[in-house]
Amino acid sequence: MKKIIYTTLAFILTFNSYSQIAKGDKEYEKFAYVDAIKTYERLFEKGYKSQDMLEKLANSYYFKADLGTAVLYYRELFALKVDLEPEYYYRFSQCLKSIEDYKKADEIMLKFNQKNDNDLRAKLASLEKNYLDEIEKNSGRYIIENAGINSRYSDYGSAFYNNKLIFTSARDTGVIGGSRKHSWNGESFTNLYNADIDDQGNVFSPKKFGSELKSKFHESTPVFTKDGKTVYFTRNNYLNGKRGKDSDKTTLLKVYKATLNGDKWENIIELAFNSNDYSVAHPSLSADEKTLYFASNMPGTIGQSDLFKVSINADGSFGEPINLGNTVNTEGRETFPMITSSNELYFASDGHPGLGGLDIFVAQQQEDGSYKNIQNIGKPLNSSKDDFGFLINEKSRFGYVSSNRDGGEGSDDIYKFIEIKKLECEQFLLGIVVDKITGLPLANTKVTLSGENYDKLRELVTDNQGKFDFGKVDCGSKYYIKSEKQEYAIVEISTVTKEESGKTEVKIELEKEVKAVKLGDDLRFAFGIEVIYFDLDKSKIRSDAAIELAKILDVLEQNPTMEISIGSHTDCRQTAKYNLKLSERRARATMLWLVEKGIKKSRLTAKGYGETQLVNNCGCEPTNESNCTEQQHQANRRSEFLVTKL
The missing domain is CATH 1.25.40.10 (Tetratricopeptide repeat domain)
Structure with a gap:
């Protein structure tokens, strides 16, 4: 049902x-x-x-x-x-x-x-090829057993109400002359029942519930306000003796609201965002009772049915329904939402990778209302059949789930469970701060952790090995880490933590603001200057090379007594003699560029080395041929700048 x-x-x-x-x-x-x-x-x-x-x-x-x-x-x-x-x-x-x-x-x-x-389900399946391993990691956290209130008909979709369990059943409509059967599955139309709950979560003595809520069609999946005076529930499109149909003459589903007056439910009304043309079903209330979650195939739905939320205003009116987005919803079926006081959204889906049929998933709501870290809650609550209607007492951790798994009494049955271990994605953010040039760890460096909105979260200093540990952080979230140390330039990096439990490790490299240079140093390394590249068989200064040469120019301008030797190199293609000449032209071109910018020629020497000092194994002799890539060859077409005098 x-x-x-x-x-x-x-x-x-x-x-x-x-x-x-x-x-x-x-x-x-x-x-x-x-x-x-x-x-x-x-x-x-x-x-x-x-x-x-x-x-x-x-x-x-x-x-x-x-x-x-x-x-x-x-x-x-x-x-x-x-x-x-x-x-x-x-x-x-x-x-x-x-x-x-x-x-x-x-x-x-x-x-x-x-x-x-382009289907979201296809993308998820492609990204989560090891989904069975992930499900196995999340398994074994529940003890599950038959709830003891099932019939040979369909029983499902439970809710808490005044220390009772309210559930949906097709067991008996009580219609004189025989039960009305639904041709869709040959069972009676469903009604609401209640059962007593003891301290251990055991349920017993099921009885019919809320006769005023009953119609001649389906009633199911209620949710109650904490004061017990308001109920939202699912029913076929039927109110005050009138049956609504869509353009295909099909009676769809709507969510209705009723209020308790004494011991009777009255003022049954349909919610404003219902329609004859689409279904709305399976309501769930947020802890503050200001938001109603539900499943629907209304316009804006991504798949066959999506999860939505809608604000409940102070005067009892409703805002505009909002689709929970494609992190939760797929082109498949997302249904039976249940939101906890800690903003965990449990729902059933056949669009996310699972064990078969509908599986139960959980997502954590973020501060901005979005959802991250969708996880399958694992076996034994999920099976190869349909599993749905998750309900849990957040204090005792016992709860109920509906399933049509093998071994049940009816087409759908309610199972009792106890959660023995919570499903948590635990991410730990740690790392190391090192000197960019030497690679040595930097102790006593102040590191500050900020959230995605740059809100400061934690601050500490690195240990004597340059390491830091921010401890537990949110999974799948963006953070900023700022590193500060005297004599070093401040660096801030961003990182996104992993979606599953584990560690996210980062390496932060700091550069000194004032760098010590000694004879024989290559300015490229001392100042983080990129390699000066040349095109194949060319000695012309490229635009990207000019940017790097400008850094050399600035160093020479700031250090008027410094002298350097420019060494230019080629790759192995062409003959050794030709490459030597080419490298000499490149060295002279580099030197002339600096002279034209105002550097005295006496401070500069230039020498070409041809292919004699390759930085990799891309030699061509004696055949003048090589299997190396163009990128590997380009690494050899370079200029170097060695300090010869200070």
Whole structure:
């Protein structure tokens, strides 16, 4: 029943004219998947196999969340070797995960990536190739067991209310003359039930809840204000005896609000941002009750269903819904949000890499409202089937989750869990400060850590090995580190911490403001001057070389007694004799450039060395040929500036 939000998202396709297939088409288009499956299966058993029939048969089981059966028909579909839309590759991959055939699932996902590389799900799959290893790291943090209140029907979607657990069930509508059945899955329409909770999180004695909230259609997934006087809940588009439909005559989902008067729920109203043309479902309240989170396929949705939030104003009105963005939402299904007091967003998704079907993920909300560090919460809460409806008591750490995993009593069941270890991304930021020229560590250097908005966070000094440790910081966040030491220029660098638990290490190099130069030093190294490059077979001073020569010029101007020797070099191509002449022209060109800028010629000497002093193994003799790259050859076309007098 949890999938009712997705009924609006199924394909409306065109079928052939055979009467039985036409009947199946009609049921499919009405989303009466139980009847459609019967029709298609009878045809399949008689040996009929067409692309459109197999697509719809496989999709019927996919949307019914019976992925294990759907995989059989997707296999038949892919065996036809016909051209398929990329989405079929994604669904087939998800179904393969449901039977834990992860190797084949990854192969199909790779083809999905190739066909649809702009899809967020494709990008995530490409970036997170080791997703199973990451899930394994996050696993083993829960003890899970059947909650003990499940029926042979669908039970799911729980909420806390006055020391009770409120949940959704299709077990019994209580309608005289028999229960009304939904053709989509053959079960009764869902209603709300409550069960008592003891100190250990055990639940028992389920009873119907809120008869005033009940309609002849689905009610599900409530959330209550802390004072217990207001409830937001999901219902089919039905109010005051009137049933709303979209342009396809389908009754979608809306979120409603009711208030408690005495012991009765009254003033049932639909929220202002609902619509007959899209679904809104599965509300969740922030701790301060000023923001409502929900799932929808409203305009602006990235995928099949997205997570949104909307402000609740002081007068009870609502702001404009805001999509949580493509860090959370994908082209797949994101649904069943739950926000904690520490701004952790738990949600179900089949768009982020998981174990199969819907998996539960958690994201940390940042100060600016964005989300980072999306993590799969791991096994055993996640399985190869659909897992959703995460709910946790933040003090006791017990909670409940819904799943259609193997071994349950109904199509969906509620499981109790206890969290024995929190899922935390722990990043530690540390590093070392060294002298840029000597590489030696710089002790007693003041290092200051600031956040992305330049807010000062921590300040300390390096130890006698030049090391510093800022300790625990946020994962996947940008920081600035400023380093200050007497006689050195102040340096500030930025770094982004890793998305997973571990260490982010940085190396900071400081340069002295006043540099000591001795005879024989090469000014390039002493002053951080780049290599003076020349083009192949040229001696003309390039524009980038002129910038570097200007640094040499400034040094000579500031030190009027300094004299230097200019050494020019070539790569190995051409003959040794030719290269010697070329290097001499380059040395003279460099010297003349400095003379033209006002440096006395007597302070300068110039010498060409040809290819006799290569900086790498890119020699050409005796064949005058080399397999080196152009970049390697260019490293040899250089000029050096050695101090000969101070």
